[in-house]
Amino acid sequence: MRVLESIESGFPSHQAWDELVARDPRGHLLQTWAWGELKRAFGWIPVRLAVERDGVLLAGAQVLYRRLGPFSLGYIPKGPVVAREDSQQTDSLRALNALWKAIHSRSRRLRAISLKVEPEWYEEETSRVDRLVAQGLRPSKECIQPRRTIIVDLRPDEEQLLARMKSKWRYNIRLSVRKGVIVREGTTEDMATFYDLMRITSERNGFGIHSRDYYRRALELFAPSGRSILYMAYYQNLPLAGLIAYAFNGQSWYMYGASSNEHRELMPNHQLQWRAMQWAKSKGSTQYDLWGIPDTEADSATASxxxxxxxxxxxxxxxxxxxxxxxxxxxxxxxWMMRKAWNYGRMLPGIGAGTPSWT
Structure with missing residues (x-):
C-alpha cells in the first residue's frame, strides 16, 4: 500500500477520485473533487489523500485547510471514504491506518491547530466511532454540518411517494399547480434573482448567507456532470422561491433554498421540493436528503x-x-484559545454546505 496526495505529481484524475468516493456506499457530495474546488475558490486549500494498492484506490479523504495567520485549521466533511469492494476488513483497517497517518503528517506540515472530522456515519454505528477514538479523535460539540436530518426514500413510485406525505402537503403541491405557480429549471443567468430571494430569506429568518458568486459557482461546478439543478418558482412572472439540489452516488440533497415574502399562500416551496424529488429520481437517486433539522428541543425554540x-x-x-x-x-x-473565542461556524463563514443557518 502507498499513500498518494493531490498536491504531488502522479495523483489520480478528478474522475478517478470521484469514482473512489462513489465506491463507498455513503460516498458524499462534500467529498467530491468539485466540492473541494468550490471551497478553493473561497479561501480553502483542498488536499486529497488516497491509499492505493496495485493500482486500485482503497480509501481516501478530502481535507480542507483554512489558513489562520501562520497556522491552519483542518476539516474533513462527510469523510473519510472506503471503497465497498474492499471486502476484507483487515485491508480496510490497514488502508485507514495509513490514511490517518498521512492526514496527520500533512496537517502538521500545514501547522494545523486541529482537525475536525464529520463522517457520514449514523450514531448507532458505534464500531466506526470506536475507530475514530482509537485514532486519537475526541467528540466535539461544535458541528459544522447538521447532525440530524430527514431523508426521503425515493425507491417507491411517485404515487407512493405522495401517499407517504402528510395529506396537507399533497394538497399544497396540487394547490400550487392549480393556482398557476410555474416551476422551471434555472441557469446561472437566474442567479441574481435567486440571490435576491436568498437575501429576503436571510432577513426574514435571521441567518447569514454566502455571496452571490458562491451560489453561482456551487451550481455551475457540478452542472457539467449533471449533478446540480436550480429550480425557480414563478407566479405571473413574479419570482416566489428557488432551490438548488444535487445528486451523486445514488443520493440527492436539497442544500440551498430561498423564498419571497409575497404570495406565500400559493405554497411554491411544496411544489419546488416535489419537482426536486422527481429530478433526483430521474438521476437514479434512491434517497433525498432535506439537509438538516434542529438537533435538540432547545434548537427548535425559535419559530423559524x-x-x-x-x-x-x-x-x-x-x-x-x-x-x-x-x-x-x-x-x-x-x-483552547480558539474555542474560547469562537466556534468553528462563526469563526469561518462558509465552512458548511447547507442552508446558511448551519454554517
Missing amino acids: LAGVQRFKEGFGGKVVRYVGAYDYVYSRPLY
Missing part, C-alpha cells in the same frame, strides 16, 4: 427553526442522526 422542521417532516421522510463531529488536536493551547 421549528417551522423549518415542520415543513420538512411533512414530506414523509425518516429522521436520522449522525455521529457528529470529532476533533484531533495538534496544539492544545491554541485550540
Whole structure:
C-alpha cells in the first residue's frame, strides 16, 4: 500500500477520485473533487489523500485547510471514504491506518491547530466511532454540518411517494399547480434573482448567507456532470422561491433554498421540493436528503427553526442522526484559545454546505 496526495505529481484524475468516493456506499457530495474546488475558490486549500494498492484506490479523504495567520485549521466533511469492494476488513483497517497517518503528517506540515472530522456515519454505528477514538479523535460539540436530518426514500413510485406525505402537503403541491405557480429549471443567468430571494430569506429568518458568486459557482461546478439543478418558482412572472439540489452516488440533497415574502399562500416551496424529488429520481437517486433539522428541543425554540422542521417532516421522510463531529488536536493551547473565542461556524463563514443557518 502507498499513500498518494493531490498536491504531488502522479495523483489520480478528478474522475478517478470521484469514482473512489462513489465506491463507498455513503460516498458524499462534500467529498467530491468539485466540492473541494468550490471551497478553493473561497479561501480553502483542498488536499486529497488516497491509499492505493496495485493500482486500485482503497480509501481516501478530502481535507480542507483554512489558513489562520501562520497556522491552519483542518476539516474533513462527510469523510473519510472506503471503497465497498474492499471486502476484507483487515485491508480496510490497514488502508485507514495509513490514511490517518498521512492526514496527520500533512496537517502538521500545514501547522494545523486541529482537525475536525464529520463522517457520514449514523450514531448507532458505534464500531466506526470506536475507530475514530482509537485514532486519537475526541467528540466535539461544535458541528459544522447538521447532525440530524430527514431523508426521503425515493425507491417507491411517485404515487407512493405522495401517499407517504402528510395529506396537507399533497394538497399544497396540487394547490400550487392549480393556482398557476410555474416551476422551471434555472441557469446561472437566474442567479441574481435567486440571490435576491436568498437575501429576503436571510432577513426574514435571521441567518447569514454566502455571496452571490458562491451560489453561482456551487451550481455551475457540478452542472457539467449533471449533478446540480436550480429550480425557480414563478407566479405571473413574479419570482416566489428557488432551490438548488444535487445528486451523486445514488443520493440527492436539497442544500440551498430561498423564498419571497409575497404570495406565500400559493405554497411554491411544496411544489419546488416535489419537482426536486422527481429530478433526483430521474438521476437514479434512491434517497433525498432535506439537509438538516434542529438537533435538540432547545434548537427548535425559535419559530423559524421549528417551522423549518415542520415543513420538512411533512414530506414523509425518516429522521436520522449522525455521529457528529470529532476533533484531533495538534496544539492544545491554541485550540483552547480558539474555542474560547469562537466556534468553528462563526469563526469561518462558509465552512458548511447547507442552508446558511448551519454554517
